[in-house]
Amino acid sequence: MTAPRDPRGFLRSLFDAAVAAAQPERSVAAFLPEKPKGRTVVIGAGKGAAQLAQAFEQHWDAPLEGVVVTRYGYAAPCERIEVLEAAHPEPDEAGLLAAKRLLDTVQGLTEDDLVVALVCGGGSALLPAPPEGLTLADELAVNRALLASGAPITQMNTLRKHVSEIKGGRLARAAHPAKVVSLIVSDIPGDDPAMVASGPTVPDPAGPQAAREILAEYALDLPQAVRDHLASDECAAPSPDDPAFANNEVHIIASAAVSLEAAQARARELGVEAVILSDAIEGESRDVARVHSALAREIAARDRPFTKPVVLLSGGETTVTLKAKGKGGRNSEFLLSLALDLDGIEGVHALAADTDGIDGSEDNAGGFVDGGTATRIRAAGADPRALLSGNNAWTALDTAGDLLVTGPTGTNVNDFRAILIV
Structure with a gap:
């Protein structure tokens, strides 16, 4: 198994495989x-x-x-x-x-x-x-x-x-x-x-x-x-x-199960082991992100429970309890919470998106994050934690240049998440 040279291109190919399987x-x-x-x-x-x-x-x-x-x-x-x-x-x-x-x-x-x-x-x-x-x-x-x-x-x-x-x-x-x-x-x-x-x-x-x-x-x-x-x-x-x-x-x-299996097969074709965590994950987006982050950090630091390089796949539908009127959706909120938890961690890259091509209130399907996303947001003069508190994840990802825009995909099997640890 070898680490991809282009982590985001690799993750996008998994998303495309998942969407294609549900066409x-x-x-x-x-x-x-x-x-x-x-x-x-x-x-x-x-x-x-x-x-x-x-x-x-x-x-x-x-x-x-x-x-x-x-x-x-x-x-x-x-x-x-x-x-x-x-x-x-x-x-x-x-x-x-x-x-x-x-x-x-x-x-x-x-x-x-x-x-x-x-x-x-x-x-x-x-x-x-x-x-x-x-x-x-x-x-x-x-x-x-x-x-x-x-x-x-x-x-x-x-x-x-x-x-x-x-x-x-x-x-x-x-x-x-x-x-x-x-x-x-x-x-x-x-x-x-x-x-x-x-x-x-x-x-x-x-x-x-x-x-x-x-x-x-x-x-x-x-x-x-x-x-x-x-x-x-x-x-x-x-x-x-x-x-x-x-x-x-x-x-x-x-269904999400079929799409995750297609993404898993694509990852293995590209030389990376893929593990499906679940196709039925629910819960508050920012909390689900912290659980995923804990697993990713454990793999990055100790090669357990899976050995690097590996990509973690999951689906389902998380939720966002609105506390403010910001811009975003459940996948964007997942990503911003994940970015804060991975702040400064090298070798972890993630994609989260809605398979229908639209995440929440804006025109993005979701986005990408890595250990440098929070730093890029701060460098642009924004506070990522304040943006998360304001349900303003779209603005955070846009500031970091981390949005994923696909347009309508023609299908809908809900959330797709892929976290690559290299």
Whole structure:
């Protein structure tokens, strides 16, 4: 094993391998359903939904129709499937109209028809559909409170599906008696399909009490109308024993696990041993960074538990509890915390990025850091610790010249982290 001459180029190649492994053209073809007697209707939502639709069109040699919704700027050309765009991470009026379009598209189907649901991360924000008595402003308030709470994505989506007319399996129930086949790109630690995009086509196994417990645990400041809705039986989502789901199929077609394995294989091709720590890491970004840093420093100083050179790979979805209104995202915050913990340590280089190409509020996927990042920030006249305290990790990485900008990748299997120790 030999150390790479260009650590950042090496790390970027691992990220590219991870993203390539999750591309729709690779994953969709293996999960094509049987053609129906009747119509084939495609629906979908998420930051990679347009690319999924494009790949499905290419592989489906029979009539089809449908509509999917993706984030502004993430569209891809399709011939038979209409692509709508809406806001993410905060829902907007376009998303409200798109959710209604999806629900209208699956109305009036028969048991001879097939619905193919293309679902990936980002669908929760892209499909606002407040139930009767609530408004888009109420759903915005829920979204903002959850994003600021530090709650893990599974808990966020558990609550979201109880304040919706489309999430928590309701979109699939609306398509009954047609068969619904869900092809899902998972951005959820553990790959629970009921949690991806808040499960618009997958029934809810938890029940409304789980949502009420999350409301209490995080002391969420929600409008009274939302609180009243969650307290009532009206918020319950369809359960797995609902007969409307009996004939449906759910397939995870891409995930963080597959992408990490691809990155591991690429590292070994380049002559560096790679260790996958986990594909399901959750927790506060800055705290997760300190754990990763402790492991990296142990390897750098003592060659244990792994021998240099080695690259540590991990995935999942960390969280950021907002204390200020800075610029950044969970991967940028992870990196700034890591940079502070590695300050002055030689031979450690890291990349962290969101596999969809956008980390939080700005246009970067994430960034790079090493033992000199904090020094470069200080040399530019900024205080890295103050920037971390202000949730201003993007500014810190930009100051150091450490941002990674890729543009939309066409897929989304969540966080990708790679730490090289040489």
